[in-house]
Amino acid sequence: MIPWPAYLLFFITLHSVLCPARATAQSPHKKNRKLPIAHLEHGTPQAEQMEVTARRTTQRLSDVPAPTTAISGQTLHNFDILDMKSIMNMVPNAVVPTDPQNINTYINIRGIRQVDNNADPNFGMYRNGIYDGGLRTNLGPQVDVARVEVNPGPQTGLYGRDVVGGAINVVYATPEQKTGGYLTGSYGNYGRGELQGAINVPLSRHFALRLTGWYVDQPRGALYNATLHEYEDRYRQQGLRLGAKWTPNDNLSLTWMAEYGDVHGPSLAGYAPNGVANLIQSGAAETPGVVYRDTPDRSHNHQLYLSQDLTYRSRWGTFQWLSAYRDYHLDSVEDGDRTDLSASSYPLTLQNQFVRHENTRNYYTELLWSSPRNRRLTFMAGASYFHEYFSFQQIYNTKIDLSLLQGMWGNIACDALQGDPTCSAIPGGSFPNTGLQAISEYAPGPGSGIGTQSWSGFVSSTFHITPSLSLTATARYTHDRKTLSYNQYNNPVNASGRAIAALFGDVYPDMSLNDTAAYGNWSPSAELNYHPFHNVNLYALYSNGFRAGGFSTTTTTPSLIPYGEETATNYELGGRTQWLGGRLGVNASLFYMTQKHLLLDEADPHAPAAFSFYYLANVGSARTYGAELSAQLMLTRWWSLSGNVGWLHARMAGGQSYGSYVAGQSLPDTRTWTTNIRSEMAYPITPTYNLLFNANWHHEAGGVLDITNVPWHSLDRLDLTLGMAWKKNQLVVFANNAFNNRVVDYALTDGMDILTAPATYGVRFTAAF
Numbered sequence: 001m002i003p004w005p006a007y008l009l010f011f012i013t014l015h016s017v018l019c020p021a022r023a024t025a026q027s028p029h030k031k032n033r034k035l036p037i038a039h040l041e042h043g044t045p046q047a048e049q050m051e052v053t054a055r056r057t058t059q060r061l062s063d064v065p066a067p068t069t070a071i072s073g074q075t076l077h078n079f080d081i082l083d084m085k086s087i088m089n090m091v092p093n094a095v096v097p098t099d100p101q102n103i104n105t106y107i108n109i110r111g112i113r114q115v116d117n118n119a120d121p122n123f124g125m126y127r128n129g130i131y132d133g134g135l136r137t138n139l140g141p142q143v144d145v146a147r148v149e150v151n152p153g154p155q156t157g158l159y160g161r162d163v164v165g166g167a168i169n170v171v172y173a174t175p176e177q178k179t180g181g182y183l184t185g186s187y188g189n190y191g192r193g194e195l196q197g198a199i200n201v202p203l204s205r206h207f208a209l210r211l212t213g214w215y216v217d218q219p220r221g222a223l224y225n226a227t228l229h230e231y232e233d234r235y236r237q238q239g240l241r242l243g244a245k246w247t248p249n250d251n252l253s254l255t256w257m258a259e260y261g262d263v264h265g266p267s268l269a270g271y272a273p274n275g276v277a278n279l280i281q282s283g284a285a286e287t288p289g290v291v292y293r294d295t296p297d298r299s300h301n302h303q304l305y306l307s308q309d310l311t312y313r314s315r316w317g318t319f320q321w322l323s324a325y326r327d328y329h330l331d332s333v334e335d336g337d338r339t340d341l342s343a344s345s346y347p348l349t350l351q352n353q354f355v356r357h358e359n360t361r362n363y364y365t366e367l368l369w370s371s372p373r374n375r376r377l378t379f380m381a382g383a384s385y386f387h388e389y390f391s392f393q394q395i396y397n398t399k400i401d402l403s404l405l406q407g408m409w410g411n412i413a414c415d416a417l418q419g420d421p422t423c424s425a426i427p428g429g430s431f432p433n434t435g436l437q438a439i440s441e442y443a444p445g446p447g448s449g450i451g452t453q454s455w456s457g458f459v460s461s462t463f464h465i466t467p468s469l470s471l472t473a474t475a476r477y478t479h480d481r482k483t484l485s486y487n488q489y490n491n492p493v494n495a496s497g498r499a500i501a502a503l504f505g506d507v508y509p510d511m512s513l514n515d516t517a518a519y520g521n522w523s524p525s526a527e528l529n530y531h532p533f534h535n536v537n538l539y540a541l542y543s544n545g546f547r548a549g550g551f552s553t554t555t556t557t558p559s560l561i562p563y564g565e566e567t568a569t570n571y572e573l574g575g576r577t578q579w580l581g582g583r584l585g586v587n588a589s590l591f592y593m594t595q596k597h598l599l600l601d602e603a604d605p606h607a608p609a610a611f612s613f614y615y616l617a618n619v620g621s622a623r624t625y626g627a628e629l630s631a632q633l634m635l636t637r638w639w640s641l642s643g644n645v646g647w648l649h650a651r652m653a654g655g656q657s658y659g660s661y662v663a664g665q666s667l668p669d670t671r672t673w674t675t676n677i678r679s680e681m682a683y684p685i686t687p688t689y690n691l692l693f694n695a696n697w698h699h700e701a702g703g704v705l706d707i708t709n710v711p712w713h714s715l716d717r718l719d720l721t722l723g724m725a726w727k728k729n730q731l732v733v734f735a736n737n738a739f740n741n742r743v744v745d746y747a748l749t750d751g752m753d754i755l756t757a758p759a760t761y762g763v764r765f766t767a768a769f
Helices: 004-018 073-078 084-088 408-418 495-503
Strands: 069-072 124-127 145-152 166-172 180-188 193-202 207-218 235-249 252-266 298-314 317-335 351-370 377-401 436-442 449-466 469-492 511-533 536-547 566-579 584-603 614-636 639-657 673-684 689-701 715-726 729-736 744-747 753-755 760-768
Touching: 069 073, 073 145, 073 673, 584 639
Parallel strands: 124 166
Antiparallel strands: 069 145, 145 166, 180 193, 180 760, 193 207, 207 235, 235 252, 252 298, 298 317, 317 351, 351 377, 377 436, 377 449, 436 469, 449 469, 469 511, 511 536, 536 566, 566 584, 584 614, 614 639, 639 673, 673 689, 689 715, 715 729, 729 760, 744 753
8 A cells, every 4th residue: 555655755856847937037026925725715814704605595604694604714724624513613603413324414593403213313414505405415525615604694595405593505616717726635643544636627708627535535634443453533535526517608507516425434433431231231341442342343434526607697687597416425434332342241231233334316406596685675586396215124133042041040031121020021031041142133224214395485575765775575485295114124144043033022013114204394584684885784584494394213112103393583783894894794693593393313112222212303392592602814915713602591481292392401412512723823933934824723622422411621722733845735734623622422322432532733735737
């Protein structure tokens, strides 16, 4: 295998060939002394002047009458940010709790979260303005990004389904009419190497291509499996993205994008500080650095994504046809008993392997029309259709040694699993001494899946009462229809496995279930926008959000599988201001939000407690108060400071959970305080060389963890980069989470804890041409 430093040397050499030094000297007065951007020149150092599409039309960020946060591609490059968790750390009142099984991107905005892997997300994910939501929103590395726009709060009126907590639009770099590109290589601790790059080529004056690729490999990690002698948190991810843009004239453009990504990673990178309960005995106590498992916890997913944006501009307005297709596959295996105990270690020892196979295929299309913007009364209207089929299998391969379950031990097992201390369900009233038993429980098995069909339409109108005062009203109707096919059964591996099949007959009963549910919702919104001065933009918002109900796949009790829809209503006051000639931007907002039919996970009353089965239920209502403050200051042309702080008081307002009233309890996975402050500097040492120094501090405090309701420990994370830039090159050293501050980010009821990411450091070289 070629070492990573050799790859880095190769890129430096390649750049010197592709971009040789100029033979003629330039005047020092003509040197570029602005903040250098190695490859992402789509943003601007002054964020409030960035053009965004937060209200589904292009406007400057400072003019947006909403609490939108926009993060430039330049900032993502400065800190080498590839993951959505780090991106959302820069948004007030937003967090991304770790998915313990590494198959979903959980995003919590203003206390609204996705409660379970198999529930629809409570946020809307968009790529270049095109919906990319549905089940299994797992984007992988965020490479060659122009900007990220986050619109917090219910946004169903303009954006549509699932946008209860907010809408996130990742805008990737698209083909341009100029030749160029970039190459980046890095090497760090844990043997982590990263390669990424893009090349933009115009094939004619009307047609251009952009090819982006990435490869990230980390063969070691911070969590070592001493039983299998391998690292649980090692990973590898790679992909290609091809964009094509055809602009036959000034009024018509057609943009296509095709992306394929492949990710190998952990399926459960956690540890048990007190051991994991395996019916009545526990496995060995583990540390944040060493665990003991006899099954490798690994997952592999790959995804194909295709999109199209056809835009036509005429004197009647702008017409768009947006479409996307996604095909996502996941295969994973994990140590279901979370120990290295064999089936013959102790009586009542279950050796379990959990296998998951999933496939999500969805198609989305939307027709959008916007009237000309230079009218006193303007309109926007759209209609969309979404179709998805999610097929899934969950297989529990279980072993138990029945020779250890004779007499008293067998009665204890029957009582624990079936509430039957006499073992009457087993012929003879006791376990036969047949030695090692094996069975596969398909819960569910092949043929199981959830189908979704969603139609929606909206109309939005803006009336400019005066040149400085406008009122916007929007209404959307959404209709979702969902179907469930669920097949569950036990499959003894051999004839002697029938005894264990009887033992688990009540835990995984044989059943076949087919169900259909429909949900409809009107989502009105209103927006009052007032510009009393040229540098002050005030707004008042009223908005609604809707997430359809569905089917829980984490319980084996048919009556507990369906759950209902969830809604949210938001009231907000805010403003965006600019000072010091536009060098200082200060924005603030206050909001009050109510949620109805809030979805939470509940313990399955019909399953043994040892198996931690649960179901999803609409348990009650919630109320959230919050405030957000953000600012950006351009101290000089080469130094900018940005910061934001968010505060939330997110509490249950009523309902019952786990048999107890929950009014006043904190919403899970929600932080009371989030703070982010960053400094980006490119000091011009000479007309040719700039000193780069970037720092980002992130702080979270308050709140409780999911499921366990354990208080959240505050987190402080500091990311640093230091280096040099010359011409279009950068060479930096970096340290992420420099002080290795790690806290429990997710806790499971069986004693497993998942920690935030450890410190990483290394060197990175970027060359643009």
